[in-house]
Amino acid sequence: MAEFENSGDHRGSNAFQGASVTNDGQIIGTQNNYYASAPAPPEVSAADLKAAGDLLASLPEDAVPKPAPLPAGSAVTFRPNPHFVGRQQDLKALARALKRGGTSAIGPTAAATGLGGLGKTQLAAEFAHRYGRFFAGGVYWLSCAKAAGIRGEVTRCAQAMGLPVDDQDSIGRVLARWQSPLPTLLIFDNCEEEDLLAEWRPPSGAARVLVTSRRATWSSGLGVEALPLGTLTPAEGAALLHGFRPDLPADDPGLAAISEELGHLPLALHLAGSYLRRYRHVPEGTPAAYLAALRAAPGLDHDFLAGGEWSPTGHDLNVARTFTLSLDRLDADDLADRTAWVLLFLIHAFAPGEPIPRWLIHRAAASLETPIDPKAAEDGLRRLLELGLIEEEDPDEGTLRMHRLVARFLAAHADTARRVVEKAVLEAAREQNATGLPGPLLAWQPHLRFVAETAADQGTEGAWVL
Incomplete structure (x- = not known):
């Protein structure tokens, strides 16, 4: 599809x-x-x-x-x-x-x-x-x-x-x-x-x-x-890719892996399928080669996530430009929009695609050099929800989620946000462990693990503490 x-x-x-x-x-x-x-x-x-x-x-x-x-x-x-x-x-x-x-x-x-x-x-x-x-x-x-x-x-x-x-x-x-x-x-x-x-x-x-x-x-x-509207299921994502490459087995593990890497986002899958079909007669057109190139390339601005075949809806076939349209609606003269911009990069620094407790985002926002108060932070989060840059995972629990490709798109500009989130996650983990009841930490453990691994990869001083 x-x-x-x-x-x-x-x-x-x-x-x-x-x-x-x-x-x-x-x-x-x-x-x-x-x-x-x-x-x-x-x-x-x-x-x-x-x-x-x-x-x-x-x-x-x-x-x-x-x-x-x-x-x-x-x-x-x-x-x-x-x-x-x-x-x-x-x-x-x-x-x-x-x-x-x-x-x-x-x-x-x-x-x-x-x-x-x-x-x-x-x-x-x-x-x-x-x-x-x-x-x-x-x-x-x-x-x-x-x-x-x-x-x-x-x-x-x-x-x-x-x-x-x-x-x-x-x-x-x-x-x-x-x-x-x-x-x-x-x-x-x-x-x-x-x-x-x-x-x-x-x-x-x-x-x-x-x-x-x-x-x-x-x-x-x-x-x-x-x-x-959510992303496709893993089976639907693989089926969409198989529609472009019916010569491959329907259960080809490479198709499932590509769908997983792209977060099962239909636009990205259409572009991936178009690429696999266009280069099906050369080694670069195999699922394994595409997946390796996708994982090796930073950001989203490369030919295997742009271009593609004819669009059935007449839209721009470019993942990065699609996300840019939402970002361009943030008005630098509007306080809520400026707050939303800051929060966007903070949220990016958590584990992509995982539910994020709202209180942990507030904790990170309060850790900034110029802290964001809770009411202003809620205004900024509402703006990001309006633009579709984040989604509400569970309205009752207040958890939020950012799609992994949006996080990847923002990655090139997020060093400061990453350091702020590292600090907020470390402090929250210490406080939770000090209670002697680490059970609640399990709900957001993916973010602790992701932040720790990212800090180690980036050579952050004190990463071993995380």
Whole structure:
């Protein structure tokens, strides 16, 4: 499954005097000017409404249907991806979230969220082609990567509907259809700004909205059900690679090892598979040679994690640039963003891919030359979660996790952060051992081991103490 996503500038636009969202999750202001001036939704007969409701009710929640033709007039940007594997549980979760309400209530909004490169756009495309037939009002795809381009996206939908597009009322006609009581599926791809969702989501009718976003947290007033997207399972990662190299045994251990090294991230696996296929006739194209080169090369800026074959979602096939897009959204003039930047490098210095207790991150932040107080640290962590640069492993326990490739990407700039984390981990370990009850230390022992081994590799003075 070549499933991944990337995007351009996500900053909101002031082009519309639309709704806005306050820090406590309340929506203020008016809806988008276009909705306010749109004509009334078209009349729907009782018979058509019942048929549409019955069709939606038949949408399966516990089984994933095969791809099928979309309703007439639909506008979906991407075709089904022949490399798509796995994601069965994610598709079912979206189906359950978007089926709710029938035709009697305002349609729900669900967001597939997570790190760049996880395949959110590809998942949305797959959902459209597998479940779109159950939405009688049609399926419509809008790229929200650039706020200024959404009008053009709506005009494209008008063309698919067969509506006139040569006058100023064309957008209003589309929005009127989207406020119909007929269940419609709208996909807001790469929607990072809450204001943008509030502006363009229908204020009434039975339309469902599927959002893809790196943003993990949404204001409660928007009523968004966030569905965090994880990496592939080890078996799915190996299967994705095997799709590029069917000449190899399906259980080739080299494919499983590559997937493990890349943290089972779909974008990275697509690039690895493309590389293995491109060089399959030379020694460099064997799984063992690729794995050795991957482990020997620092960072992510090299040819076996960039380029690749044609992208089924039209995105930039480069892992480093995908992560850079998130980093570029951190504003140096914003205090929370500056704090997030510091915390990002601290978190990187823990064991990649392992759950990190929140208190241990606070401990490291307090150990800085200029300490970060707990409230400011929480603001910074929330910002990193919004950008998908870290994920919440367990909301109840408060543990967080950074993907191993994000940590690798940051490695070239993290000497200071590494030393701070070494100090915080050493102090915490000493305190825990002094209690005579080392049991709680087992929960974060991977970080103690990782920090100790890294300190030894780097020749840090006193590394033997760790």
